[in-house]
Amino acid sequence: MKSDSSGQPAGTRIDDVERAHLVDPQDTSFAIGRWAPSPDLTDLIRRFWVPIWSVPPGAEAPQRVLQYPVCLVVVTAEYSRFYGVVTGLSETVLTGDGWAIGTMLTPAAGALITGGAVSDWTDRFGDLSAPAGAAGTTLTTDVRAVMTPDPHEPSRQHEATDLVEAWIRGFAPADDDGLLINAIVEYVEGDSSVTSVTQICDRFHVTERSLQRLTRRRLGLTPKWLIQRRRLQEAAERLRGADTTLAVIAAELGYADEAHLVRDFRTVTGMTPGRFAARFS
Numbered sequence: 001m002k003s004d005s006s007g008q009p010a011g012t013r014i015d016d017v018e019r020a021h022l023v024d025p026q027d028t029s030f031a032i033g034r035w036a037p038s039p040d041l042t043d044l045i046r047r048f049w050v051p052i053w054s055v056p057p058g059a060e061a062p063q064r065v066l067q068y069p070v071c072l073v074v075v076t077a078e079y080s081r082f083y084g085v086v087t088g089l090s091e092t093v094l095t096g097d098g099w100a101i102g103t104m105l106t107p108a109a110g111a112l113i114t115g116g117a118v119s120d121w122t123d124r125f126g127d128l129s130a131p132a133g134a135a136g137t138t139l140t141t142d143v144r145a146v147m148t149p150d151p152h153e154p155s156r157q158h159e160a161t162d163l164v165e166a167w168i169r170g171f172a173p174a175d176d177d178g179l180l181i182n183a184i185v186e187y188v189e190g191d192s193s194v195t196s197v198t199q200i201c202d203r204f205h206v207t208e209r210s211l212q213r214l215t216r217r218r219l220g221l222t223p224k225w226l227i228q229r230r231r232l233q234e235a236a237e238r239l240r241g242a243d244t245t246l247a248v249i250a251a252e253l254g255y256a257d258e259a260h261l262v263r264d265f266r267t268v269t270g271m272t273p274g275r276f277a278a279r280f281s
Contacts, residue, residue, distance in 0.1 A: 019237035020270075022064040022089075022269060025280055029053050029061040030094060033157060038165055043174040043182065044109040048071060048101040048161045052151055053094045061094040066233050069185055069219045069226055071110035071118060073103040073128060073164065079146065080128040080140035082113065084121025085220050089269055092241065099151035101143055101160045108178025108186045111218050113169040122220035122272055132167075139167050180204065181218040184211075188226045192234060195254035197223045235261060239277040246273055 030053035036043035040238050046068075056063045067090045072083040076098060104244045108116040114131045128136035143160045150156060153199075174182070184204060200223055201208050208223075215223050230252045238249050250261040 003125045007200060019139075019233045020066045020068055022066065022236060022276070027061055027206040029055045029059075030063075033154070034140060035158075035161070037161075041165055041168055041172070042106075042113070043173060043179065044106055044168050045165070046106050047070070048164070049104065049130075050100065050161070051102070052099050052128075054097045054189065055095050059095075062178075063094060064269070065090045065092075065231065066236060068104065068189075068233075069229065070107055071105045071113070071121065073105065073113075074100055074119075075128070075140055075143045075160075076100045080136065080143075081125045082112070082128050082131050082136075083125040084118060084123065087123055087221060087225065099147055101147065101157070103161070103164050106174075106178075107181040107219055108174040109171065110170070110220075111179065112146060112174070117154060117217045117220070121215050121221040122161045130194075135170070139163060177218060181214060184215075185226065188223075189230050192230075192253065194230075195227060197227070228264065231255070231261075232265060235265055235273060236269075236276065239273055240280045249273075 010139070030051050032052075033050040035048055036042070037048065053061065065086075065168055067086045069085055071085065072081075075082065076082050100125050105113070107150075110121070114121060130136075132139070142163050146160045146163065183201060187203060188200065194200065197208055197211065200206075206214070209211055211223050213223060215226065219226075234253055235249055238244065238252075247258045247260065250258045253261065255261045255264075260269060265271075265276070267275065
């Protein structure tokens with residue numbers, strides 16, 4: 001798979017700013033390569049991310065993420081895990097030297113891998129063998145065999161994600177409900193004017209009850225959560241050196257006032273918008 005200088009495949013575009021990652025700009029302990037899946041897997045895989053880190057002895061590098069409404073598969077030298085959606089702030093603390101092959105699934109993919117409601121995995125994770133069985137164990141072994149000799153080598157990283165793709169193809173194609181939830185999430189994430197559940201229902205011609213059941217089964221959360229999460233991710237993106245005021249950001253994101261944005265942001269991230277913005281000033 002060909003990549004451009006940013007590590008992304010030629011001809012694709014991934015977020016200019018990874019708005020979900022509340023990265024500390026002073027943290028230089030890691031580098032992350034990101035690329036899109038093969039064209040035939042875009043209904044099941046959003047992207048790959050491959051962090052390589054080296055943290056000084058005795059130090060820690062916390063990675064805090066406002067996770068997207070999707071499940072994750074992460075293989076490292078120490079563990080191999082399937083993650084459900086984290087409704088609050090997801091945190092991983094990096095130490096020492098290490099690597100990970102991360103797969104961000106689409107909303108459709110989680111239930112295909114678990115074979116049941118994704119709500120059973122909300123706010124928790126387990127060994128990849130739990131939902132994937134022996135295939136998960138084999139994938140873990142194969143990825144480690146590829147990565148261990150030299151995890152910094154891009155060709156090995158891409159070979160590892162090719163292994164993940166080969167495994168995911170066993171769950172293709174996405175079913176009709178999966179395609180619908182993909183479209184719903186894409187709509188909410190891509191349109192800042194979506195501020196109510198009614199707008200989603202009207203757009204996709206579903207009742208609120210049907211929408212609630214669908215998002216619970218396929219995402220493990222509510223439609224309201226989808227809207228709030230997108231708002232917070234957008235707020236985090238705009239606070240990174242944006243030449244605007246918090247009041248303007250609140251109004252543009254559909255908050256009643258600045259105080260409501262401050263409350264939501266602090267509740268989920270543990271810091272005020274002002275404190276977060278100061279890291280980038």
